[in-house]
Amino acid sequence: MAGFYSSEKMTGLFAYESSDLDWCEDNYRHSEHIVEYFNTMSSLFFFVISPIMLYLLHPYARERNLAVHLVWTMMIFVGLFSAYFHMTLSFMGQMLDELSILWVLGLCYGLWFPRRLFPSFIKDRTTFSRLVMMITVVTTLCSFVKPTANAYLLNCFALHIIYSLGLEMRTCTDPKVLRLCWSAVGLWVLAISCWISDRFGCSFWQKLNFCYLHGIWHILIVMAVAYASTLIAYLDANYEIPYSLPSLQYWPNDNWVLGLPYIVLKGTTKTQKIF
Ligand SMILES: CCCCCCCC/C=C\CCCCCCCC(=O)N[C@@H](CO)[C@H](O)/C=C/CCCCCCCCCCCCC
Ligand SMILES: [Ca+2]
Numbered sequence: 001m002a003g004f005y006s007s008e009k010m011t012g013l014f015a016y017e018s019s020d021l022d023w024c025e026d027n028y029r030h031s032e033h034i035v036e037y038f039n040t041m042s043s044l045f046f047f048v049i050s051p052i053m054l055y056l057l058h059p060y061a062r063e064r065n066l067a068v069h070l071v072w073t074m075m076i077f078v079g080l081f082s083a084y085f086h087m088t089l090s091f092m093g094q095m096l097d098e099l100s101i102l103w104v105l106g107l108c109y110g111l112w113f114p115r116r117l118f119p120s121f122i123k124d125r126t127t128f129s130r131l132v133m134m135i136t137v138v139t140t141l142c143s144f145v146k147p148t149a150n151a152y153l154l155n156c157f158a159l160h161i162i163y164s165l166g167l168e169m170r171t172c173t174d175p176k177v178l179r180l181c182w183s184a185v186g187l188w189v190l191a192i193s194c195w196i197s198d199r200f201g202c203s204f205w206q207k208l209n210f211c212y213l214h215g216i217w218h219i220l221i222v223m224a225v226a227y228a229s230t231l232i233a234y235l236d237a238n239y240e241i242p243y244s245l246p247s248l249q250y251w252p253n254d255n256w257v258l259g260l261p262y263i264v265l266k267g268t269t270k271t272q273k274i275f
């Protein structure tokens, strides 16, 4: 009997609308199987950008650490779980969506957090990455205590990333790097405005019959992550693999306003001897 109840509880976690979260978009408006149609479809944008970023960052990843590829590989899963969450609004969907974001953040911190900002008792990146891993595991467990707070906590990481970026950019005068930094911050500001507006201004947007801000957030946040992660990887390359002579370019065209940024390496391990 106890087994029956616990398996019933388990299926309850997968049940449609079992999450406490419900975004502004009308439920079942465009499909009887998909709770929030536009929020689900816009999550598919992750599948468009992630493979391109995997391809663009390959030369840098090969030189620095192939684990860099995990970032955009995991972003494909973030997109998948986000689509599943909005399709069902299930508790399991919510946790998969949020925990996959937490683990991408953990990975990015472990890989790229600048050495000179490490706490003084940490001497090398391996120890720092282990500490980040432990914090990520503990936060994963804590996320089940008050699941409605998770999204707010995750958004706070963006503030810490921007603060750390500010410290790193203080001495930068390169116009191309500054442009990438301001574009990343600008995209994030637009994205978070959509997220907050969807969360707290829903009755206003319903009156205007425009309930798609959370879907727009999905698109803007992927672009912000593409810009911010490339910028951080570029700063990291300058510090960790200076012989590779990193520079920034945009795909598909370097002159476009809204291309995807990537790192070009003009030197390789073969030219390392000179340094
Ligand atoms: C030294 C660290 C470098 C970090 C580089 C960037 C790392 C990006 C890490 C995570 C990717 C976030 C992907 C967002 C997916 C959104 C899915 C979604 O919409 N989920 C919502 C529910 O559907 C949920 O409510 C959202 C929760 C909030 C997520 C907050 C993510 C923080 C993203 C940080 C982006 C930094 C941008 C900095 C710009 C200068
Ligand atoms: Ca809804």
Ligand SMILES: [Zn+2]
Pocket: 039, 082, 086, 214, 218
């Ligand atoms: Zn979402």
